[in-house]
Amino acid sequence: MQMSILEQDIKYLTGVGPQRKEILEKELGVKSFGDLLEYYPYKHVDRSRIYQIRELSLEMPFVQIRGQILSFETFDMGLRKKRLVAHFGDGTGVMDLVWFSGVQYIKKSYKVGRDYIVFGRPSVYNGRFQVSHPEMDDASQLTLNNMGLQPYYVTTERMKKAGMTSRTVEKLVKSLLQKLPPLPETLPDYITKPLHLMSRDEAMRKVHYPSNQYELQYARERLKFEELFYVQLNILRYAANNRRKYKGYVLPKVGQAFNDFYRHNLPFELTGAQKRVMHEIHKDMNTGRQMNRLVQGDVGSGKTLVALMAMLIAVDNGFQAVMMAPTEILAEQHLATIQEFLTGTGTLTGTKLPIRVELLTGIVKGKRREAVMEGLQNGEVNILVGTHAIIEDNVMFHNLGLAVIDEQHRFGVAQRAKLWNKNDNPPHILVMTATPIPRTLAMTIYGDLDVSVIDELPPGRKPVMTLHKYEDQMTSLYEGIRKEVAKGRQVYVVYPLITESEKMDLQDLEAGFAHLQEVFPTYSLSKVHGKMKPAEKEQEMQRFARGETQMLVATTVIEVGVNVPNASVMVIMEAQRFGLSQLHQLRGRVGRGADQSYCILVSDRKLSNETKKRLDIMCETNDGFRIAEADLKLRGPGDLEGTQQSGMAFDLKIANIATDGQIVQLARDEAQKIIDSDPECNAPEHQMLWNRLAEIRKHSVDWGVIS
Secondary structure: OHHHHHOOEHHHOOOOOHHHHHHHHHHHOOOEHHHHHOOOOOEEEEOOOOEOHHHOOOOOOOEEEEEEEEEEEEEEEEOOEEEEEEEEEOOOOEEEEEEOOOHHHHHHHOOOOOEEEEEEOEEEEOOEEEEEOOEEEEHHHOOHHHHOEEEEOOOOHHHHHOOOOHHHHHHHHHHHHHHOOOOOOOOOHHHHOOOOOOOHHHHHHHOOOOOOHHHHHHHHHHHHHHHHHHHHHHHHHHHHHHHHHOEOOOOOOOOHHHHHHHHHHOOOOOOHHHHHHHHHHHHHHOOOEOOEEEEEEOOOOOHHHHHHHHHHHHHHOOOEEEEEOOOHHHHHHHHHHHHHHHOOOOOOOOOOOOOOEEEEOOOOOHHHHHHHHHHHHHOOOOEEEEOHHHHOOOOOOOOEEEEEEEOHHHOOHHHHHHHHHHOOOOOEEEEEEOOOOOHHHHHHHOOOOEEEEEOOOOOOOOOOEEEEEEHHHHHHHHHHHHHHHHOOOEEEEEOOOOOOOOHHHHHHHHHHHHHHHHHOOOOOEEEEOOOOOHHHHHHHHHHHHOOOOOEEEEOHHHOOOOOOOOEEEEEEOOHHHOOHHHHHHHHOOOOOOOOOOEEEEEEOOOOOHHHHHHHHHHHHOOOHHHHHHHHHHHHOHHHOOOOOOOOOOOOOOOOOOOOOHHHHHHHHHHHHHHHHHOOOOOOHHHHHHHHHHHHHHHHOOOOOOOO
């Protein structure tokens, strides 16, 4: 019965006619009683105190005063606009109430001489306190609910034009709460009691109308926990189901391919973090279950080296390995890196053949492509590097044991799933990303993947020095560039290009390129942007990589896929237009050699507080995880690059991944206990949980479709 009430169409609620129903559905997504109940207030304002006019000061954010309208006065503002002023007194003084619209309605609605309680933000005009567009309540009809913490709800411009304010939504919520019987519990006692959580019914009522701040806090914590608990339960249930469903190849052997490389070709001593992650990967490969592991690490932390060693373990056990990259440039870069690492290594165990590494992208055609395809089918190709061309149906492997996916958020769920169909058993999956993801976000987006972190840089790397310059300081910036180029170094200059169709941005780059040619007439410059043909783009990048040009002027196409250790300066123009993660990725293009490198963030002087914080954070730290945490807090989880491509759409109504990290962890721990004790998800004592999860999934996207 109770659930049917929550599912009732919003049109049946008192105060909602056809027009309001249409606005609530389109503007707020509120279609049912349950939707309105879960349309939570974004803040509460304390209305428990009545002030006197003589007590007013500008330091007060909001005031509530009881008094009477003494008189009205209308002022003509021109263009047929009027300003209505009500002189309002309470016996201790007089203030003004001001309206700039709805003048006739206000004069009809409020009467001189009647007692009202006025609520609003005080300001001063012509030496007298005033409140613009105040909330007005008939003092004789004001209930106790309005005298405590008053909820405020987000409304849109269209709602305001239709006369639907936060107060309108509040009245609808109040009407609904009075109508609802006690709400059924959605969490069992064995979870709520140890954690001292409110009942769901009490939390739902108190989150709208709490008696005090403590009640509000406890109500919000209960609802946040429940929301996050079911997200985690769904993800872990999905992961547990996959582990039962998909058996993994057992790859216990560390043989000649790995040992030859480790003993003779390792370019430097592995960091402690790399050793730890390799141990985690090898352990996964030896369990008999399919590995699903995410390796996070900043640019330059040595992820490719770890991936290569994992692929060599696959080769030592008689399997093939593949590395899939999002772009042809990055695939070719990985191929060159792997070939350089493997130069001079020994032979494969039991054969005389060297390790055969091949490339498969759109540009590999004709006889070369035929040879690669044949080598994959007969097992002669041991390691394949490529783009999405790898997952085409006609690409067949002899025995694929490991798939490494680089920058996985650039691949769709369906694309990644195609790798699983290359064998009878799915290969082990190793996902790499250079975009550090805060732990709480990783637990939610990549909840079914085990997470490894490479949080150390190889020895000898100097942190990139980041500076913020304004557009009127370019002369000193150019001088710094000349000094670096005189040392034989190279420079990136990046212009923003949000979408390739924005002609103005492209003009900015073209104008910037022409200007830099004038400023540095003796330098050779390369230019790269997304409108160029792939072959042209590749040619320009290669010229820069070979040192034939001193400066590469580009859009963000170089964010991923260029490795030029000799480049020591990254200049980012209009840095205020970039997100933190993107700035950090661009900065990662320099600092790849042993010399000191610099990242210069150039902006105009008109910056919002949030933008200034972003640029300050970049100058303060090179730690990608600190930057990712800050990005999450500044922008929210839904805006972070990759979250929408990950396979999970956020459907959180009260919890916030950025600020509720402790609750995320608590929810995951509790969900893990349920999965550990009930891996088949059918224990009678957990029936309430599985029923509720099914109900949630019926009304929202599937959180669990991740890997």
